[in-house]
Amino acid sequence: MSVGEFQLIQEYFAKELSAFGVNLGIGDDCALLTVPEGRQLAVSMDTLVGGVHFPKNADPELIAERAVRVCVSDLAAMGAEPLWFTLGLTMPSSESNWLSGFSRGLFKAASEYNISLVGGDTTSGPLAITLQVHGSVLPDKALQRCNARVGDVIFVTGNLGDGAAALAVIKKEFEVGKSAFAYLMSRYYTPKARIREGQLLTKIGHAAIDVSDGLLADLGHICKASGVAAVIEAERLPISDPVKKLCDPDTAMTWALTGGDDYELCFTIPPSRLRVFEDLQAKYNFDCTAIGEIVSGDGVSCLSEGRVVLPPKSAGYEHF
């Protein structure tokens, strides 16, 4: 069944949430919002195109969940608190089954991060989703890319390479058992935006970024913005058991270094705050691994058994 634009918005997207600071939500020319007093607004936009960023025939519930999580991950990487999001949804037709699944996934993820849909646009065209997330952060507390300093220890949350492994499995390049399949699909479609970790880091961390284009590329952005270099140790890269079982160690390392779609945080902590950070880790069950150090120079080097492993050619996803 096909539904009209206004009915569509009413039925699938105009959900009242008792959201902080929403003076006027969906349904007027603009949404009207009040940013918490004394805080800066943090905004980030992501576009996900059908057939490019996700399979066109993927479950709409998963597409929507993933879109929200991927975009909220940018708030996590700044240490921001999620507030609101807007949705630009373009689709070839308006099928109620598809929309109902999409809406379910959207609000499932949104309620997990306590972020409210306040506006957007629905248009007819090739399937694509643009989300903008809005959060708040205390002035001078955001985890900017330019804040890494020589001597900082480099950490990543969770595991790396799961996103790339999942894509390889989706493309049927590898076969896996049922539980590994479930693990990888959940890592790909429902990545966990590290909101809590980002917020804890605003107290002690220097720089942070979320790993969306691959560790080498994303850590490279920190290095470039901060005017420093990074040395990481291949043996320390946190790789999940399903990925270790799926492929040879070189492939796993390549996925961990250059695969995108992990949405873990890569961040740096100054040596003077490592003790405090250890306390935080223990107290909050903060899942992360030290993988290297910020040094002077430029670029990212990866060492294995003391020798430089040349980064593979394709160092991070570029859209063009």
Added chain:
Amino acid sequence: MSVGEFQLIQEYFAKELSAFGVNLGIGDDCALLTVPEGRQLAVSMDTLVGGVHFPKNADPELIAERAVRVCVSDLAAMGAEPLWFTLGLTMPSSESNWLSGFSRGLFKAASEYNISLVGGDTTSGPLAITLQVHGSVLPDKALQRCNARVGDVIFVTGNLGDGAAALAVIKKEFEVGKSAFAYLMSRYYTPKARIREGQLLTKIGHAAIDVSDGLLADLGHICKASGVAAVIEAERLPISDPVKKLCDPDTAMTWALTGGDDYELCFTIPPSRLRVFEDLQAKYNFDCTAIGEIVSGDGVSCLSEGRVVLPPKSAGYEHF
């Protein structure tokens, strides 16, 4: 020549403007922004799809100009002051000629409205543009759709029907002379967002909306949100000379009532403030026409020579 994503952003989009409240612009996980103290944030998102909302082979400079103007028009309709915008740009390939034109048009319109590009996303896929504009407005001063009251006089700025006429000319359904062609193309590709008018109206207006889907549909939104009806007089509809010359009066009236893409403001003024409004009109050269009145009931009726003209079947553009 094709250019990579990071180079593309640097070259075409990372323009430093000395913008109010931009603590961190393009290049990190989020932009960091400070909303002027004591004001609400007004946000609106618009998606324009190639082949649906504009011809795919249209001049990229005009596509970008139009996108900014169309989206800023939503700020005008709230009476908000423009601050920042974000851009989600999806394109099949990254051609430097195309990008250079697009960037030129984007910043031309942006500087006209003093609105700064602070972030976004560039992706590969079918041509589409999503913009989000951000503005500010004093609490309780925004021109909400729900504020129309029985007895209000209904006005529109500028002329109606130019957008529809321009599209008919683009589709070669009508032929026009050189100067009419130039007028209609400028009305279609570089519509004037009525920012100044919207801001003046925050002092005395009740409800407002920008005419993007057609007057009947858009005034209908005001009526529905306010729980009132509207009666407008066909003879009062402001129609430009080029449109009058282009077609018969019935077609012109249909375009004025149901054509979209005019981006004029439709607004209501309570009778008690008409005198003050007349002073404003004179002082600021405020180009608008009274076209009818808010009455009790529901729906929008159009009278011609005292008789109800049934609204044509297609009352406003619906995307699905």
